[in-house]
Amino acid sequence: MNDIDAWVWWLVAAAALGIPLVVTAMPxxxxxxVGGVAAAVTAGLGFGVVVQVLVFVVVSVALIAVVRPIANRHRAQRPQLATGIDALKGKQALVLxxxxxxxxxxxxxGEVWSARSLDAGRAYEVGxxxxxxxxEGATAIVI
Incomplete structure (x- = not known):
């Protein structure tokens, strides 16, 4: 296997690793x-098999060690922009x-909603x- 064949095999390996990424959504x-592409570049520059495998391992492990914790942190965050009924919670309304x-x-x-008070004994007058x-459904719970 000469140097040109090596970089082609690394690109084939990178493409083969990209398929499960799309199918399983596992980053x-x-x-x-990406480690396979880095190894292909290393092979294209004429480095030996040992260096190619080392570059593949180092780049792959570095990406997993750095990117994965950042991705997990972003996934755990609540969305900054509240939409739907979540955007209405905490808003003020006028009693009609x-x-x-x-x-x-x-x-x-700007819309008319049915509502009820959180405390069943409490009443709110017009204005x-x-x-x-x-x-809850199409009813706003108010205090």
Whole structure:
């Protein structure tokens, strides 16, 4: 196997490692594929098999050691932008019809919502501002 054949084999190995990345969505395979490309470049520059394998191992392990913890940290973070009903929690609303434990109407984010108070014994009169603490179905829970 001469130097040109070596870099071709490394690229084939990188492509083969890229296939499970797409199929399984495991980023480690992508990191191994990048190690294969680095080894192909090393082979193309004329270095021996031992150096090629060493470059493959070092680049792959370095990527896993550095990129994987960063990816896990980003995956664990909550999204910065709240959407849907999560964006409505904590907003203020205007009472349109008396709101108590059994129901009522509020104007929330420009729309009319059915609402009920969190504390069943508490009532809010027309014109009062209330805070939305939760959304259950199409009903806002307010305090």
């Amino acid at each position: 480690e395979f992508g990191m191994f594929a 019809e008396r709101v108590d434990g059994s129901g009522g109407r509020i104007k929330l984010a 009062q501002e209330v805070d939305v603490v939760d959304i």
